[in-house]
Amino acid sequence: DIQMTQSPSSLSASVGDRVTITCRASQSISSYLNWYQQKPGKAPNLLIYTASNLQSGVPSRFSGSGSGADFTLTISSLQPEDFATYYCQQTYTTGGITFGQGTRLEIE
Amino acid sequence: QVQLVESGGGVVQPGRSLRLSCAASGFTFSSFAMHWVRQAPGKGLEWVAVISYDGSNKYYADSVKGRFTISTDNSKNTLYLQMNSLRAEDTAVYYCARDPMPSWGVLGYFDLWGRGTLITVSS
Numbered sequence: 001d002i003q004m005t006q007s008p009s010s011l012s013a014s015v016g017d018r019v020t021i022t023c024r025a026s027q028s029i030s031s032y033l034n035w036y037q038q039k040p041g042k043a044p045n046l047l048i049y050t051a052s053n054l055q056s057g058v059p060s061r062f063s064g065s066g067s068g069a070d071f072t073l074t075i076s077s078l079q080p081e082d083f084a085t086y087y088c089q090q091t092y093t094t095g096g097i098t099f100g101q102g103t104r105l106e107i108e
Numbered sequence: 109q110v111q112l113v114e115s116g117g118g119v120v121q122p123g124r125s126l127r128l129s130c131a132a133s134g135f136t137f138s139s140f141a142m143h144w145v146r147q148a149p150g151k152g153l154e155w156v157a158v159i160s161y162d163g164s165n166k167y168y169a170d171s172v173k174g175r176f177t178i179s180t181d182n183s184k185n186t187l188y189l190q191m192n193s194l195r196a197e198d199t200a201v202y203y204c205a206r207d208p209m210p211s212w213g214v215l216g217y218f219d220l221w222g223r224g225t226l227i228t229v230s231s
Contacts, residue, residue, distance in 0.1 A: 001170070032216070034217040036153075036218075038153075042223075043203055043221035043223055044203075044218075044221060046217060046219050049208070049215075049217050055219065087152065087153055089153075089216075089217060091215065091216030091217055094158070094165075094167055094213075094214045094216055095167035095168070097155040097158075097169075099153040099155070100152070101152050102152045102153075
């Protein structure tokens, strides 16, 4: 299976900060990379699909970039509701979908 | 209202079986590929299985292959996960999730999730 590694594993930031989370695949996955946000006790929520496409209803302060093996999720100006855990997910192989370990974004 | 509602969770002994259900409403269930994803307590997300919209293709994570079976009943708008030979490491919240593109192959990401149902495998 393709391994996904996120960095950092945890991050402290303040409201208004610009935040970047990185996701690296163990091999090239083209643009088959998606990002989710999960709040405690809730199901994940799709933010970005195929590396850079913003899911309907997601605020424009979220953006994604990258291709091949290296990807980033950027939040341009953190809002209080953005403090959560973020996961990347690769869908390069249908039967081998994998997630990163998660990045916990906390209030500084 | 577009939603997915899982049921069937609970406490089960190692080696026993359990079937999860996921009731869909508010959309044309038979047009979408559907997935199961799980999350062990305090851990990250793990994809479990997918069934294509027409039921012709099913894929499983290596960790459950040969023990779990995914299926649908379009007359009931319901997705199932039959789990056999359960192990302690299967303890998790199980989510059903929808693949986003109707009447298409499996894209593999999820635009609609249920709230999840907790399975605890313990003696």
